[in-house]
Amino acid sequence: MARSRLHELSEHGVSVWVDSLSREMLETGELARLIEEDAVVGVTSNPTIFEKALATGDWYDDQLRAELDREVDVVVAARALVHAATGARIAWANGLLSEEACRAAVEACVRLMFSGIASRAS
Numbered sequence: 001m002a003r004s005r006l007h008e009l010s011e012h013g014v015s016v017w018v019d020s021l022s023r024e025m026l027e028t029g030e031l032a033r034l035i036e037e038d039a040v041v042g043v044t045s046n047p048t049i050f051e052k053a054l055a056t057g058d059w060y061d062d063q064l065r066a067e068l069d070r071e072v073d074v075v076v077a078a079r080a081l082v083h084a085a086t087g088a089r090i091a092w093a094n095g096l097l098s099e100e101a102c103r104a105a106v107e108a109c110v111r112l113m114f115s116g117i118a119s120r121a122s
Contacts, residue, residue, distance in 0.1 A: 010039040017042040017089075020049050021110065023059045041099075043106060044089055045082055085109040 006016050018025070018034060021043040025031040034040040053060065085106045092102035 004038045006039045010041070015042060016040050017044055019044055021045040022053045024053075024057070026110070027059070042089065042103070043110070044086060046086070082109075 010016060016039050018031065018040050021031070022045075025034075031040075031043065088102045088105035088109070092099060
């Protein structure tokens, strides 16, 4: 495997993060490729990026239809998960959470966001 310049940064203590997580990245394997080939160690998103992802393409349409049929406020549920993932990342950056615990928290938020489980709590 060819090493990217991001691997060099990683060797010097720089943590490479993707700032625009999407379902498409997960389902197409793009996120896995970035982790493998570009030394990505974390992902984040925010309500604006997520809102744009919801508004363009059709990656979320089926799930949104199902959630809307259940009269769940999907935007509120998505924002809550984005904030939870961001909180884990901030805690890790400030030494309050191990990298492993941060990854586990972010992965849990991602799984909940994309499976619709979190929307049941709203």
